[in-house]
Amino acid sequence: MDAKKVTTIVFCNVVVLLLATVVQSCPPSDRAALLEFRSNLNEPYIGVFNSWRGQDCCNDWYGVSCDPNSHRVSAITLRGISEEPLFQRAKRKGVMTGSISPAICDLTQLSGLTLSDWEGISGAIPTCITNLLAMRHLDLVGNKISGVIPANIGNLSKLTVLSLADNQISGEIPPSITRLTSLSHLDLRSNGVTGVIPGDIGRLKMLSRVLLSGNKLSGRIPESLTRIYRLADLELSMNRITGPIPASFGRMSVLATLNLGGNLISGEVPGSLMSSSISNLNLSGNLVEGNIPDTFGLRSYFTVLDLSNNRLEGGIPESMETASFIGHLDVSHNQLCGKIPAGEPFDRLDATSFGYNKCLCGTPLGDCKK
Template sequence: MGGARFMTGMLLLFMALSSGVRSCPPSDRAALLAFRAALHEPYLGIFNSWTGADCCHNWYGVSCDQETHRVADITLRGESEEPIFERAHRTGYMTGYISPAICKLPRLSSIIIADWKGISGEIPRCITTLPFLRIVDFIGNRISGSIPADIGRLQRLTVLNFADNQISGTIPASLANLTSLMHLDLRNNLLSGPIPRNFGSLRMLSRALLSGNRLSGPIPGSVSLIYRLADLDLSRNQLSGLIPQVLGKMAVLSTLNLDFNKLSGPIPLSLFSSGISDLNLSRNALQGNIPDAFGPRSYFTALDLSYNNLKGAIPKSISSASYIGHLDLSHNHLCGKIPLGSPFDHLEASSFVYNDCLCGKPLKPC
């Protein structure tokens, strides 16, 4: 009988010790609660589950490493199809700020605090001390201040998304040290100054989205060194100078948006025989003729050259393009007869209006 009690006691002790090992450390739990204390979420109650000793178990948006039982991921999205959102029939709204307490989670791999609309304050400077960070996503808030100058310390970072906030200052030069970065999204902020000259060091990058800021200066030619870059959006800035010819020689670049800038000079010939299928150069100060450089490799779902200072005739080689879906040449100084046949047979007059002397279908006869 006594032996049975002893065995039961040992079993209970073993279970207690095991559960203690499997739960998150008190320091991680304390850091999460300090992080939560800086935020106010009034409608969904997403933090109601943040109770109990084990923050690795059933805490909404928190997941832990299975081996170390340290907090590895915080994923809090204000727009989601999860049941808690469907029951409330609304998207999320949260105020407060992102507490530096998250920096007391040394094994943090990803932190996603996205689309809460009301979170303000600054990016905690200390996030650059978290060596295992792979994903930082703060899109869709009201975060202000600048990007930490030493952001380049995060050598494992693959996703950096600060889009749709109120972040100001310049793009730190150290950003170019993020050699594992695949996705960079800084759209719709208040960033100013130049794009770092060594931007081309981001060799793993596939998407670079910097539109809707106040960036100035030239487009660095080093961008062409990013072999994997498929999507480059620099639109709605104050960039000036020439469009680098080398952009048209990039292996996988398919989307190039440079509209609403102050770019000048001629359009590089290389852009029309490249793999770019979505090209928007509208609302700049581009000059000269539209290059007579179209051919069978020219395949455009959209080609927008409107609102520039282009002159001369529409090049005849444009008819040899394999496909042009949407074409806009309006608001330039083009002259002469609009070519017949594809792609012109499906275009409307709005593609050609406000030029000096274009004529032919779909405009007035020559």
């Protein structure tokens, strides 16, 4: 082989290698967006951004993932040390501070953003985030993020997880949220969200968890929630919700947790709840009245059954003895009267489960007067 052919082959191989290197590097626009995003954040303790160097943000940049085909940034995953002892977290007053830069919206192929448990990230969620149509996972749990949920959040039709718990978010749940038909996990716990739960939330047929406890929500529980057949966990405690408990909750096939404690819910306890799939039922701290339904049976299996701090009357129903299992039972602070049944589960419960009623008696309380 003559020297000219050898030179040509070598040159072609070099060009191929150079082209491969160019193709496999992240675009300069993605790198610039990441650096702008990083400039708005301060994390001096762990050094999660120490590796954000060099031209290729798809190569060994901590927490950055890229699509293997397009080599565009597809996810940012930066989790704080949520398992750190509380006294240490209090001492350092948050690991990461700063805010989420709108530059994040220049990452047009971003499908996941996780900035959870840093405690110190503040500011609002950039409204332009609703333009990231590839977004599937948005997790900003455990920070100091304020402002409102972007009104056009419903544009993110591929979103499956929306976790904004433990922040300082205010305003109402945007009506457009009911367009997120792929959403399976909604967590807005421990914020300052106001207004009502959208009445047509039942359109979100993929939801398995709806966690809205610890807000300032008002109005009634939408009946449409009971038509989400995948729903396993519903937590609405510590709000200002009024009205009755929909009886159709008791007909949901996979609902395991129903936590409505600490609201202004009124009316009676639907009998269907006592022989349903629900194993963790908390109705404490409401305005519920009437009798405890006498509808327990072999299907009744409760790890937690909390009916305390209501206005319940009558006695403890005899059918409760036929339940397959009742772990924690609390009927204290009501207007109940009569003798506490003997046997399981009553013989292993203490007086706090029954205290502060009108005239309950028997073990573990005092003897009944003849």
